[in-house]
Amino acid sequence: MGTSPPRELVLHVNGEERRGAAEPRVTLADFLRDELGLTGTHLGCEHGVCGACTVLLDGRSVRSCLLLAVQAEGHEVETVEGLAAPDEPLHPIQEAFSAKHGLQCGFCTPGFLMSVRELLADDPDPDEDSIRSRLSGNICRCTGYQNIVEAVRYAAELTRDSA
Amino acid sequence: MSTVAARYVGQRLRRKEDARLVRGAGTFTADIQVPGALHAAVLRSPFAHAQISRLDASRALGVDGVAAVFTGVDLAGRVGTFVEAAAKEVDKLQERIDVVVKSCPLPVMAVERVLWVGQPVAVVVARDRYTAEDGLEEIDVDYEPLPSIPDAESALGPDAPVLHPELGDNVAARLSISSGDVDAAFDAAPFTLRERFTFGRHAANAMETRTVQASWDDGRGELSVWITNPRPHLIRTNLSEMLGLPLESVRVVAPDVGGSFGTGLFGEDALIPFLAMALRRPVRWTEDRQESLSVTRHARDQVHDLELAYDHEGRILALRDRFLVDAGAYNAYAVTVSYNTAAHLRGQYAIDTFSIEGRNVVTTKAPVAPVRGAGRPEAVFALDRALDLIAAERGLDPAELRRRNLIPAEELPRPMGMPYRDGAEMVYDSGDYPAQLEQALDAFGYDELRARQAEWRAAGRHVGVGISSYVEGSGFGPYEGAVVRLDQRGRVHVVTGAKPHGQGLETTLAQICADEFGVSPDRVTVTAGDTSLIQYGIGTFASRSAVTAGSAVGVAAGRLREKVLAVAGELLEASPADLEVVEDGVAARDVSGRTVSFPELHAAAAPGPNNRMPAGVEPGLQVEYYFVPPAVTFASGTHVASVEVDVETGFVRVLRYLTVDDCGRMLNPTIVEGQIQGGVAHGIGTTLFEEALYDEECQLLTGSYMDYLLPTAAEVPPIEVGHQEFLSELNPFGIKGCGEGGAVSPPAAIANAICDALAPLQVNVNRVPLRPEALLELIRQARDSSAGTEEEGSA
Numbered sequence: 029m030g031t032s033p034p035r036e037l038v039l040h041v042n043g044e045e046r047r048g049a050a051e052p053r054v055t056l057a058d059f060l061r062d063e064l065g066l067t068g069t070h071l072g073c074e075h076g077v078c079g080a081c082t083v084l085l086d087g088r089s090v091r092s093c094l095l096l097a098v099q100a101e102g103h104e105v106e107t108v109e110g111l112a113a114p115d116e117p118l119h120p121i122q123e124a125f126s127a128k129h130g131l132q133c134g135f136c137t138p139g140f141l142m143s144v145r146e147l148l149a150d151d152p153d154p155d156e157d158s159i160r161s162r163l164s165g166n167i168c169r170c171t172g173y174q175n176i177v178e179a180v181r182y183a184a185e186l187t188r189d190s191a
Numbered sequence: 192m193s194t195v196a197a198r199y200v201g202q203r204l205r206r207k208e209d210a211r212l213v214r215g216a217g218t219f220t221a222d223i224q225v226p227g228a229l230h231a232a233v234l235r236s237p238f239a240h241a242q243i244s245r246l247d248a249s250r251a252l253g254v255d256g257v258a259a260v261f262t263g264v265d266l267a268g269r270v271g272t273f274v275e276a277a278a279k280e281v282d283k284l285q286e287r288i289d290v291v292v293k294s295c296p297l298p299v300m301a302v303e304r305v306l307w308v309g310q311p312v313a314v315v316v317a318r319d320r321y322t323a324e325d326g327l328e329e330i331d332v333d334y335e336p337l338p339s340i341p342d343a344e345s346a347l348g349p350d351a352p353v354l355h356p357e358l359g360d361n362v363a364a365r366l367s368i369s370s371g372d373v374d375a376a377f378d379a380a381p382f383t384l385r386e387r388f389t390f391g392r393h394a395a396n397a398m399e400t401r402t403v404q405a406s407w408d409d410g411r412g413e414l415s416v417w418i419t420n421p422r423p424h425l426i427r428t429n430l431s432e433m434l435g436l437p438l439e440s441v442r443v444v445a446p447d448v449g450g451s452f453g454t455g456l457f458g459e460d461a462l463i464p465f466l467a468m469a470l471r472r473p474v475r476w477t478e479d480r481q482e483s484l485s486v487t488r489h490a491r492d493q494v495h496d497l498e499l500a501y502d503h504e505g506r507i508l509a510l511r512d513r514f515l516v517d518a519g520a521y522n523a524y525a526v527t528v529s530y531n532t533a534a535h536l537r538g539q540y541a542i543d544t545f546s547i548e549g550r551n552v553v554t555t556k557a558p559v560a561p562v563r564g565a566g567r568p569e570a571v572f573a574l575d576r577a578l579d580l581i582a583a584e585r586g587l588d589p590a591e592l593r594r595r596n597l598i599p600a601e602e603l604p605r606p607m608g609m610p611y612r613d614g615a616e617m618v619y620d621s622g623d624y625p626a627q628l629e630q631a632l633d634a635f636g637y638d639e640l641r642a643r644q645a646e647w648r649a650a651g652r653h654v655g656v657g658i659s660s661y662v663e664g665s666g667f668g669p670y671e672g673a674v675v676r677l678d679q680r681g682r683v684h685v686v687t688g689a690k691p692h693g694q695g696l697e698t699t700l701a702q703i704c705a706d707e708f709g710v711s712p713d714r715v716t717v718t719a720g721d722t723s724l725i726q727y728g729i730g731t732f733a734s735r736s737a738v739t740a741g742s743a744v745g746v747a748a749g750r751l752r753e754k755v756l757a758v759a760g761e762l763l764e765a766s767p768a769d770l771e772v773v774e775d776g777v778a779a780r781d782v783s784g785r786t787v788s789f790p791e792l793h794a795a796a797a798p799g800p801n802n803r804m805p806a807g808v809e810p811g812l813q814v815e816y817y818f819v820p821p822a823v824t825f826a827s828g829t830h831v832a833s834v835e836v837d838v839e840t841g842f843v844r845v846l847r848y849l850t851v852d853d854c855g856r857m858l859n860p861t862i863v864e865g866q867i868q869g870g871v872a873h874g875i876g877t878t879l880f881e882e883a884l885y886d887e888e889c890q891l892l893t894g895s896y897m898d899y900l901l902p903t904a905a906e907v908p909p910i911e912v913g914h915q916e917f918l919s920e921l922n923p924f925g926i927k928g929c930g931e932g933g934a935v936s937p938p939a940a941i942a943n944a945i946c947d948a949l950a951p952l953q954v955n956v957n958r959v960p961l962r963p964e965a966l967l968e969l970i971r972q973a974r975d976s977s978a979g980t981e982e983e984g985s986a
Contacts (some may be wrong), residue, residue: 031322053321058320062224067221068216070398070449071477072398073480073896075480075896077897080398107215109215114216125209126210129206129861129862129864129865131213132694132869133449134212134217135449136449160905163903164903166903166904167896167903168904169397169398170398170869171872172871172873173904175865
């Protein structure tokens with residue numbers, strides 16, 4: 029079976045150094061959820077299509093179900109929990125998703141939020157086509173996407189206003 | 192009707208549940224860490240139909256970290272089969288219609304024989320999920336393949352094996368409903384249409400896959416289960432029966448649920464609790480997406496042979512439909528879906544002479560379940576496509592044909608000549624379907640689009656428009672309840688059995704409670720999905736929760752207000768009628784400004800020597816109430832879609848999509864619109880992208896999201912939503928359901944639009960899903976046939 033014993037890992041997650049142990053075959057998603065208790069990152073398909081597990085690795089979106097935890101060593105990982113601490117007000121992207129009813133069951137939402145974070149970092153004022161195209165790697169079964177698109181526009185507005 | 196003026200009901204309040212969900216701080220079942228839990232992984236059949244000749248798990252038990260392996264044989268005598276609750280629903284119906292449901296209960300795991308690809312065969316329990324999956328690879332199973340049955344028609348053929356000997360044949364259930372002299376109507380009619388309509392297999396695809404966790408308290412003899420499921424009380428009933436435990440010893444909790452889009456019973460629901468009991472250790476299991484695509488909530492899969500008799504003006508005189516449901520290996524839901532199909536087949540149209548026969552047939556595919564729409568999209572697709580064929584034959588615009596057949600508003604409430612699935616008389620209670628059609632056509636600019644169509648055609652563009660409408664019996668019973676309690680801080684806690692999975696019930700139920708009790712929704716919390724908090728519950732499906740749980744919450748909150756005012760009246764020496772609930776307590780309406788705080792009210796309401804409740808009123812500030820709807824209430828909607836077809840690739844682009852719906856009183860229009868937009872997106876996927884496909888041997892071909900295509904933001908257009916608001920008189924707040932309607936009409940509306948776009952070619956879309964390769968084939972056939980006609984004509 030070729031399993032290897034767990035090894036100690038040090039990851040930089042949401043600006044903090046986090047330690048844990050994992051076999052080399054453990055995915056980044058499982059490590060974040062099970063070892064670090066960051067259960068905001070959700071697993072929808074575990075084969076890299078649905079986007080629910082999207083996190084940022086050095087600022088770029090990745091599928092945490094397709095990366096191994098060991099591959100994230102030495103990189104900056106940002107998860108949904110990093111957008112706003114529990115005692116902080118919502119991040120503008122979170123605020124926008126709530127204000128525009130851009131979520132229903134909320135399961136895919138953390139992945140969308142992280143994709144939008146990357147999108148707005150690249151393009152602070154994306155048009156609808158660009159939003160729809162950039163978010164086509166995240167699947168939502170509940171909303172029909174319309175309110176997600178509106179939420180992204182509003183998030184862009186809030187981000188520009190606060191800049 | 193409610194006696195209180197609505198302050199919060201009808202407002203576009205932001206959702207209360209968002210606060211945790213946008214932070215990633217929701218608690219989905221897999222997020223719960225039960226200390227010491229072992230992880231299970233399920234070995235599934237790779238064959239559609241086979242005898243298990245040998246199953247050897249000894250090597251798996253040798254894998255480091257594997258704690259146990261169980262097979263179907265090991266469970267025999269220890270775990271029962273699932274309760275056939277849906278079959279009991281037909282008892283009342285049998286007095287009125289011809290309906291037969293045969294018993295064939297779903298087992299937890301296969302014993303000796305497997306009946307579909309994905310059926311559980313064995314389970315490995317280990318220290319973590321990775322190790323449990325290692326264990327699966329070490330189980331040796333020898334299968335002797337048996338003939339598979341790929342569809343319902345083959346299941347009825349003379350050569351088909353009988354899948355379950357106890358059924359006698361492969362028909363697991365059938366129903367027959369009729370009214371009027373159908374044969375005479377067909378004989379006398381000037382025109383008839385006969386057409387076959389096929390609706391392929393769909394899968395619900397909630398984004399959260401199922402997780403089941405269970406913990407057994409040996410000392411107390413109590414089982415706790417956490418499960419991704421919209422019906423925790425139903426799971427409790429099943430576990431009690433299947434595991435031989437008193438109902439009170441089973442607690443089932445559905446935490447945050449990431450979509451569901453239907454119901455269903457699955458082997459793991461009972462298997463994981465059984466393992467926790469057998470091993471005396473907590474056990475958890477999370478389905479992966481491949482498992483989900485092979486076992487979880489397949490749906491639709493119907494074939495209709497529909498006949499309509501009509502006159503020169505295109506008025507429908509009679510309907511005859513014979514349809515088959517491919518139920519998969521077990522018909523676990525009796526006639527739930529097929530009855531829905533039969534009941535909704537006539538939709539908004541005045542057709543009083545009809546004969547409908549449906550049969551649920553077992554095959555070697557995954558068992559189907561009720562999924563968003565649950566039999567209605569199939570019915571609406573068949574009838575609305577047939578209407579467009581008649582319109583074409585009569586040379587009428589499809590909108591005009593509908594005008595001639597819609598039930599006039601003045602006929603409502605209108606009995607429909609049959610019972611509904613709950614046994615009550617089926618009555619369209621309120622609405623105005625003709626006005627709904629006109630509102631939709633006007634908003635869409637239907638006439639302008641028609642006017643421009645000729646110039647698009649001349650320019651080589653294939654643009655078309657399609658219409659579809661539906662009714663939906665919503666708010667299905669038999670009941671839903673609420674426990675409403677006031678705490679010392681003046682917060683109101685609502686508990687209900689209707690577990691939401693994205694519908695925003697924490698907000699809409701808080702809005703109702705706020706109005707009826709008299710505080711702001713900020714001070715109301717709603718908890719659902721825990722059987723230990725409310726004795727009875729049904730669950731969220733069938734567009735029922737706003738109607739049933741909403742009514743229960745409203746009535747209970749009103750009674751709680753009366754109770755609070757009664758005790759306040761004692762303290763303030765005032766008549767309750769002169770008092771009102773305010774943000775920090777109860778105040779007199781007069782100029783005295785006398786108030787009593789919530790803590791003071793609580794002290795006076797508590798049992799004991801200081802109790803100040805009026806004589807005959809029970810202590811405590813809590814009310815439990817169960818709302819029992821007299822019948823379903825009919826929501827409705829009309830959809831208009833325009834599409835452009837690329838005749839070279841077969842790709843269909845949905846240009847615009849517009850809906851007008853009537854869901855009675857809108858508790859929160861933003862949430863209603865979200866339900867409809869999401870439903871339409873689901874319906875667009877159902878029509879153009881998604882299909883659970885099997886090959887001839889019933890191997891599943893769509894086991895990943897590379898093969899089962901869900902629509903993304905790039906495929907779903909903006910959806911324009913309009914409303915009518917005809918209040919229901921069947922519940923205190925005038926509510927009708929809106930959770931499913933969005934998904935009902937897209938297959939018919941889009942198929943009609945495609946046929947309209949390709950009208951010069953006379954393409955007939957009589958099967959959905961319609962993926963590009965299938966549409967290209969239809970276009971090719973149409974071109975061949977028109978080329979043939981031209982050649983004949985020129986010869």
